[in-house]
Amino acid sequence: MGTTQLESVPEPKYWHLKTVLSEALDSEFAVGEILPNERDLAARFGVARATLRQALEQLELEGRLQRRRGVGTTVAPPRMGVSVGSEQHAWPGGPHDAWHAVDCRLEVPPAALAETLVTATDEAVHIVRRSRVSRGQPVASELLYIPSASVPDLSGIDAPSGAARARAVLRELQRLELERQENAVELGSAGADAAKELDRLPGAPVLVVTTRHIARGRTAALSVATYRADTCRLTFGDSGGVEIHHGPERQAS
Amino acid sequence: MGTTQLESVPEPKYWHLKTVLSEALDSEFAVGEILPNERDLAARFGVARATLRQALEQLELEGRLQRRRGVGTTVAPPRMGVSVGSEQHAWPGGPHDAWHAVDCRLEVPPAALAETLVTATDEAVHIVRRSRVSRGQPVASELLYIPSASVPDLSGIDAPSGAARARAVLRELQRLELERQENAVELGSAGADAAKELDRLPGAPVLVVTTRHIARGRTAALSVATYRADTCRLTFGDSGGVEIHHGPERQAS
């Protein structure tokens, strides 16, 4: 009879909160604007701070907010499109490359990668570290694993390490004819090292792009790049990609 | 002097916990095995349940664990590679398509998409809903936005709605010559609708793949597909992709 169970599945408070905040973000806040602090917001909505934080966490995951300890919570700009696959059939370090080399070491790679690299599990490879900056902020950090076999002629390279050597190794790589590359994307969380480089806390969500560069039928190089998931939209294929907006976007004055 | 500040930056408990658990997962547990419940684990490690949960959350985000209410926490199998870009230059619904059509509606798309679709903001388009299953479990849910202009000859289609109509619309789409497609990947969280279809709770992390299908220089169709981020590794380009393992993988008996 009459007792129709409206809200028989009551949605969690944090979920409702997220919705309310999301709408407020669209209509009442400008990009870059600072939100009230968490204690105030929690009080205003009549919930515990932990609950409020659960909602903020989701919004940050979706790239709507940016939180920084000691500073506050700000409205994030729309994610930037970062091209990943358009350098199709191009070696790392080639012209128009968005990366810049940091350093280069000669080390034994993690056992998990040896299989893909088709090297012995105890064979050292060149590991080039690179970083990528877009619109003034770091967006990705990469480790490039290059078996010695891919860059046979490294004599005459004076720099024993550092950025200069990294560039030299990449230059050597260009001499191989690139057949194709295979990309994979998955969700991960930033390790302590990558976190520092991306200016995030450890554990921050990242998109891990694994690229296998294939030349002469063999894996000539393996790249593992971690992109900030909060600020980046990865674009594959041809051009800059699709523009999606959540709602009205204004700029903080 | 002498008081060298070891652990001047003490790592958070949950972070340390995550590391310990991660190693235990590699060495002491088999895929599919059920972990002790959260209260026991928390007690065993001498932390509050909330802290233990923070560690489990991270491991689930990384695809190492799977948690189900009323059941328990199990060790997840390695992520499955799901091909996304290899159907390059193929329309949705073509042969070897991993999707299966669910239904089709004629509706006005969200304003955020109208711009990309190059339609008037109040113009209705065909919205085909599809789902994708891999290894027996749902991995993705998709909404395909197809302007009427892309499928001009829909007369003679008897089915007014449902899966039959969806297939008919896709069949019509095949007649256009596909120029190219542009893909973008970003992190999102599952809405209530997608969550149900993916057998996850709302807010679960998903990888949103936006694909713009271009024919005759215009956007002929726009696809927004949400993949389960915990179980999927998206592969772009040629073949099945790169295999990465965390450590020893065993199978539950």
Add this chain to the structure above:
DNA sequence: GAGTGGTCTAGACCACGGA
């Protein structure tokens, strides 16, 4: 009904950034 993970509370202290 028993046991699981999911939500929520009301506190506390800590680490960091900026004035």
Add this chain to the structure above:
DNA sequence: CCGTGGTCTAGACCACTCC
């Protein structure tokens, strides 16, 4: 120094699955 977000605690109750 203060105010911010980040971590942590010790409880409570709820929703779900399975027996």
